[in-house]
Amino acid sequence: MFLAFQSPGPIMLELGPIAIRWYGFLIACGVVLGVTLAQWLAQKRGVDPDLVGDLVIWIIIGAIPGARIYYVAFEWENYAQRPAEILAIWHGGIAIHGAILGGLTAALLFTTWKKVSFWPLIDLIAPGLILGQAIGRWGNFFNSEAFGRPTDLPWKLFIPRPSRPPEWVNFEYFHPTFLYESLWNLGVFALLIGLFFWGLQRPGRLKVGTLIFTYFIAYSLGRFWIEGLRTDSLMFGPLRIAQIISLVQIGLGSLGLWWLYVWGRSLPDVPSQDRG
Template sequence: MLPLLAEFTSPGIGFQIGPLSIRWYGVLIASAVLIGVNLSQYLASRRQVNPELLSDLAIWLVLAAIPSARLYYVIFQWRDYVGNPASMIAIWQGGIAIHGAILGGAIAALIFARVKKISFWQLADLVAPSLILGQAIGRWGNFFNSEAFGSPTDLPWKLFIPLDRRPPGLENVAYYHPTFLYESLWNLGVFALLMFLFFKGSRLKVGTLFLTYMVAYSSGRFWIEGLRTDSLMLGFLRMAQVVSLTGIAIGAIGLFWLYGMKRSLPDVVDDPNPDSQPTR
């Protein structure tokens, strides 16, 4: 048997400050939003885009992404909520889907870009590093909630799951793949890649960072999702894997469109200089 390298055990879903109950999931989401807004504003200033646009956009994204993430999850877990409608809004108990958040956020960003008459792809490039960093942080919410874990494992690194959180039929199995950790580390790697491209990329075309995010994040999510025991399903299909393959395809086609065909991406505004970095 291989020696134990790391054993992860959740300390619980929250903590008390006097009469106030604080959930780690909420703390992590709030932290991810705060860090993300500041990072996006910093990146905007480096590209001569008004940083205040990113703070305004953040409000739109939060208002759209969090309900969309919850709605996406509830739709695919409808049988768990149909008898208790009030639980549908209890996001502090976990149960949000990042693909729902991305979809809702993308729709909000498109509307915002049209209203503000700014390139959607410029905004997407500035948000992409913050988005993947937020995902890396948010995955630790799954750790505290003892959810979204993988299949049983006896590897030298493993996650202990309490009896009441174990899948049916696996009540006697205590240790599982820490898929929250796999995805968090993968996302940090994607974040490093995007930041490298942002600062070192030579005259990147508008849209490159977001399309790279789609390919890189989706590639990791596809294989990690295959380890999980609680995937949202549509028939026999794991929805996250289907969406990930779609994301890889869209990102790859978009990058080929930019660099293979040397054309600018369709946008909500006309871009007089599609090869340039975002401007004010």
């Protein structure tokens, strides 16, 4: 009972008419830590950290609208009735799969423009990305959203009545799926960092592309089962969109690792202009 969670509310700090929300603050923290980590890993691999910093700016520019457009597209019936809310991203309502799609598209455009290799740079981004996701998930806690079905487990989450689904309005406690995913993501982060440093100690053994393909598989395995607990999934008919995308990412990641290690293929190494 003593482990039950209850959100203190979405507002972190109010300064007159200005309200600083936990959701935005945590996303900002995740971005800053992710960028710092990616640049540090770049130095370890002999890649120009400024190049990685520039790449991250492009990824953010692509990820934020991608995450919102993706979410609004699958919730269009609701947003069509209140179009003023479409841009109110601070109220919640972004989708990580939309952010990934938008960010990868922006990264591809950046690397094409800069004429540098796409895969080694994306590998460097992967650990920071999953770390940022682990931090950002706590924004759902403060917004009392993205929770699971009712439960009586000791780590249950109290959800205020206005935020409960109509069919479970008389239930008070729900699965804290934000916590499950945050902890899972931290585990994926540890895996990616472990692989990165294992590769540094064994030159040539860890192929370029391994980290991003592993990210796709490991993150998606957790997201698939956690999504099955949630009450607010984006749907395509009777199917949960996030579970469909998770299966696609698991398949793509598995094919990528098979291509690298079973078929024995290689992706381009670090950008030649950044070699020491």
